[in-house]
Amino acid sequence: MPESHEQATPPEGTPVSQSARRHRRSHTTARDLERYASLFAQRTRVMRSSAMRDLMEITARPEVISLAGGLPDTSTFPSESFAAQMTRIAQESSAEALQYGPTEGFAETKDCVREVMRAEGMDPDPEDVIITTGGQQAIDLVAKALVDPGDVVIAEGPTYPGAVPVFCSYQAETLQVPMDADGMVISELERLLERLAANGRRPKFIYSVPSFQNPAGVTMSPERRRRLVEIARERERLVLEDNPYGLLRYEGEAAEPLYKLDGGDYVLYLGTLSKILSPGIRLGWLCAPPPVMEKVVLGKQAADLCTSTLTQYFVREYFGEGRWRQYVHDLCGIYRERRGAMLDALERCFPAQASWSAPAGGLFLWATLPSYIDTTDLLAKALRDNVAFVPGAAAYTDGRGGSSMRLNFSASPPEEIREGIRRIGRVVTEQVELYETLTTEYNVAPASSASRPGATGSAEGRGSVIPFRQPE
């Protein structure tokens, strides 16, 4: 199954104990393969590994500067306070912390996540909240509750690469609405909904990351937010608002969450502590109206009974200290500087043919190269120079995005970001020059002839996808 590109790859050279190895039996004769293959569910056919995934795994080499991950910088979390919190749990609540918990999560955990939501102006009823094993599980539970095979799910184009395999595993047809600098183009969404309605199809939900979107780095404008919420209401469709980065804002005014605008009728809200505390604790949550929540709780029960009790105790301790907002503030300072380093380096090192988004928050920006450069191939070349990014095709379900890349600025210090961008800029420039050498005497009009074979995006299609910001 495709990986989300968010998680860390295990460090290289992890020793495999020989005794463990000896007990393994291979199940890999042609007969075995046939036997297993005949048992696989239909949906596994769309759960794919890929060349890109194999390339991504190389990015874990220590010498590689990886701008590919989606990792927050957990090294900034004070280890002594982590130790004190965990010690307190062990001393005061050992038996409880090691026990199962309620499926929907502890009331105290819900209080913590509601505090996070209040920081963005939302105040959900605790009954509407379920604590999940990371935000990723919330996406999965929503899809599990709503999607039948063949159903349409609408997402942004590009969308969070980790959402695509979830929708795929429920055999949804994911359709993507282009974005510009103001987020999802709502007029395009309406056109798509009309077209679907004309064919008698009603999408189950619209998945959106409205603030500092992963991977595009753009934020939906207030007008579009209002219109999206209206559309959901008018057409009685659900919106799944995924908001991992809302509090990681480095400039400008905070945009009102869709959940707040809607009041929680048609907007399901998904939050996570991954980017403001720790992705390793796997703690997310979902807010949904009672009828949806009922199904989600049943799905959660089937999936894993409850979210880690130990994690929830840790979160309770951490929020009890009352310093979480200060930590988010500190993170914003760190990431703001890194974002600046990346934008400066892009200006200096990327050729004039490239464009990129300038995110006001979050962890990512999205760069787009001329259409004749396939960023999966480019990654192979970049890896020879020990630098990595996520090829844009990972953020599409339909072969688009082949000339774009997602760049992460949260996980590396500024000097590494500058060096990484310098190296990527060099390989891009080489490919641009090579192409120009090949086409100058060769009389090819680049715009009409250079689109990727097999790509559905025409030259026009491409332009509508990308939040452009041309270097001066």
Add this chain to the structure above:
Amino acid sequence: MKVAVLKGGRGLERQVSLRSGARVEDALGSLGHEVLPIDVGADLVSVLKVERPEAAFVALHGPGGEDGTVQELLEILRIPYTGPGVRACVRSIDKVAAKHELRAAGVPTPDWAAFNALAFRELGAGDALEEIESGLGFPLVVKPAAGGSSLGVRFAADADRVPEALVAAFSYDDRVLLERHVSGREIAVSLIAGIALPAVEARPREEDRFNYEARYEIGRTDYVCPADLGAAEGPVLDAALRTWDALGFDAFGRVDMIVTDDGPQVLEANAIPGLTDTSLLPMAAEAAGMSFERLCERLLELALERGREAPVGSVDAAADRN
């Protein structure tokens, strides 16, 4: 016996190699050998010097592992190793060098033209594209000279598609070839000690080409083994054996070809074919009644035989004995 399994490495085919290596480790373990898994890195030589394995199983793919480099080191360290010697590695890793050898030996291989990036940048080779294209016809195939697993291989349906296909191929290697596209059945013949195993035919299910995903994922490509070759069987075997000789193979190897209406055309030979769950050599061995364990054992025997016969350190002697 203490056997080092060399796998991983720093190349783009690292994951494929890790899969091959893991499978080999399981097999060697079940045969009762002491397995020493080595993820090949900067400490390879020092680890080998300390551990002193009695043999090395090379499960590396692509540049670095399949191009004779590791083989050269193992010869210097006097550690018998599986797979072909340095000469066959050197000749087969570079598709262009291999095609020259094949053509010289009269083995049919599709027409081609090869360039490095320098030729385009500094010698204006781009100006010759039109002539090349009219010589090869469309569609044509653009490939990096080195590397395997179909990485960077593109089909260009017409002249407009050639520049971007070249840009893609140059992402993987500084040298690329443009090759005449031949259509027909995709056949792979694996050989062990110069004896051909049953041929495997690959029939991609969903993709219209034999790409990386199709090759390493269970259920994406249908394989037929033994392939029903009919009248083509003789020419296919002949092409495989002549390729083996022309490139100086010993131990084992795999010859990939397209069987057209006019007979086989050899595309390339692989010095270290994949040993993953979906790889063709193990499949062919199984069709010949050889389990994966037995296959690994046989490859090990061949390594030890060569180690005994070859004067230690004499690289050429090891490679030239065919």
